Amino acid sequence: xxxxxxxxxxxxxxxxxxxxxxxxxxxxxxxxxxxxxxxxxxxxxxxxxxxxxxxxxxxxxxxxxxxxxxxxxxxxxxxxxxxxxxxxxxxxxxxxxxxxxxxxxxxxxxxxxxxxxxxxxxxxxxxxxxxxxxxxxxxxx
Numbered sequence: 745x746x747x748x749x750x751x752x753x754x755x756x757x758x759x760x761x762x763x764x765x766x767x768x769x770x771x772x773x774x775x776x777x778x779x780x781x782x783x784x785x786x787x788x789x790x791x792x793x794x795x796x797x798x799x800x801x802x803x804x805x806x807x808x809x810x811x812x813x814x815x816x817x818x819x820x821x822x823x824x825x826x827x828x829x830x831x832x833x834x835x836x837x838x839x840x841x842x843x844x845x846x847x848x849x850x851x852x853x854x855x856x857x858x859x860x861x862x863x864x865x866x867x868x869x870x871x872x873x874x875x876x877x878x879x880x881x882x883x884x885x
Contacts (some may be wrong), residue, residue, distance in 0.1 A: 769797070769799070770798075770799070770855070770856075771796075771797065771798040771799075771802075771847055771849055771853070771855025771856065772796070772797045772798075772855065772856070773794060773795070773796045773797075773805075773845050773846055773847050773855055773856065773857065773858045774794065774795055774858045775792065775793070775794050775843070775845060775858050775859075775860050776793045776794065776795060776828075777791065777792065777793040778790060778792065778843070778860055778862050779860060780860045780861050780862070781861070781862070781863075782860075782862045782863075783862065783863045783864070783865060784835060784862060784863070784864050784865075785864070785865060785866045786835055786836065786837060786838055786864055786865070786866040786867065787834060787835070787836070787866070788834070788835070789832055789833075789834050790832070790833045790834070790835070790862075791830050791831070791832055792807055792830065792831045792832070792833055792843055792845065793828065793829075793830050794807075794828065794829055794831070794845040794858065795826070795827070795828045795829075796819070796826070796827060796828075796829065796845075796847040796855070797825060797826045798825060798847055798849035798850070798855060799825060799849075800825070800849060800850050800851060801822070801823040801824060801825060801849060801850035802819040802822075802823075802824060802825070802826075802827065802847050802848075802849060802850070803818070803819055803822060803823075803847075803848050803849060803850050803852075804816055804817065804818055804819060804847070804848040805817050805819060805829045805831070805845060805846070805847055805848075806845065806846055806847075806848070807831045807833065807843065807844070807845055808842075808843070808844040808845075808846075808857075809833060809841055809842070809843060809844075810841055810842055811842070811844070814833060815831055815833075817829060817831055819847075822850075823850055831845075835864040837864070838864050838865050838866055838867070839863075839864055840861060840862075840863055840864075841861070841862050841863075841864060842859055842860070842861050843859065843860050843861075843862060844857045844858065844859040845857065845858055845859075846858070
């Protein structure tokens with residue numbers, strides 16, 4: 745019996761240590777729309793819907809497209825701990841895109857990012873050019 749007493753003491757010590765405190769969740773961001781694998785057409789407006797949480801308040805949300813900042817928006821309810829934000833993105837060319845959002849909290853700290861991968865199909869739009877007539881010649885006096 746003495747042989748296993750130390751094992752029980754170790755298990756008890758780990759059990760007590762595990763119950764010692766509760767962790768406060770840190771800032772979090774997640775995307776509800778679009779979802780990974782969604783497909784869109786070139787030029788189609790995509791509404792990116794994200795949710796954010798930060799103890800002490802959310803200040804700003806950044807949307808990145810392929811790792812490049814596309815837009816930054818103030819949080820609609822500045823200072824609230826939790827909320828949602830819709831951000832528009834219009835893809836200009838076909839391809840695979842990674843959409844990423846992250847929050848900046850009220851203390852200026854950046855939270856972890858959330859990402860999805862989407863596909864954009866269709867031809868790249870060609871800008872239309874309307875020819876104009878040259879101006880009439882002027883007579884010099």
